[in-house]
Amino acid sequence: AQSVAQPEDQVNVAEGNPLTVKCTYSVSGNPYLFWYVQYPNRGLQFLLKYITGENLVKGSYGFEAEFNKSQTSFHLKKPSALVSDSALYFCAVRALGTTDSWGKLQFGAGTQVVVTP
């Protein structure tokens, strides 16, 4: 069974400071890892993904994430946060190679990011 954990319900950061949103996962085999963002009254929007290759993945809006296999983590980072980054962020994992991996994407509970001016 696969699972994903986002240990923080909320992250508060001042504008201009670095932002980190934590994610750890558990899967059998190699993972596909994703980050999504949700703004109020909107659907989830894809930010970035890790499939294979370089551990540091760059995505939309200046976000990046680092895959760490030994720590089974995929933390989302942004060097300088903006007020407009305030939103709900979801980490998701899909197991590679299982018969149902094509469809099932396991989402974390979400982390609310609040960026203050």
Added chain:
Amino acid sequence: DAGVIQSPRHEVTEMGQEVTLRCKPISGHDYLFWYRQTMMRGLELLIYFNNNVPIDDSGMPEDRFSAKMPNASFSTLKIQPSEPRDSAVYFCASSPVGAGGNSPLHFGNGTRLTVT
């Protein structure tokens, strides 16, 4: 590309009534997913389709819930009869066929259902 289109955006109904949620996926996407989002349970996958065929409906909570995809450009999620505990935001998402399943999901803006 208009993205995934869901209707209605808001639905308020009384307990016992039938509710039908609609979704138009992105053209060319082979997978369609229905999710439910609540504060208590987060995001839950209800059912997904591949090429209009239901693949996994194990997330459908009860027989009151049913989903169809009569063609590649339209899907419905029906609740009959509706109950207050069905109140949630329902999302439809679609995804193209990606090599090994690495394609991201594209979400609609959801339908906020309130059952009184």
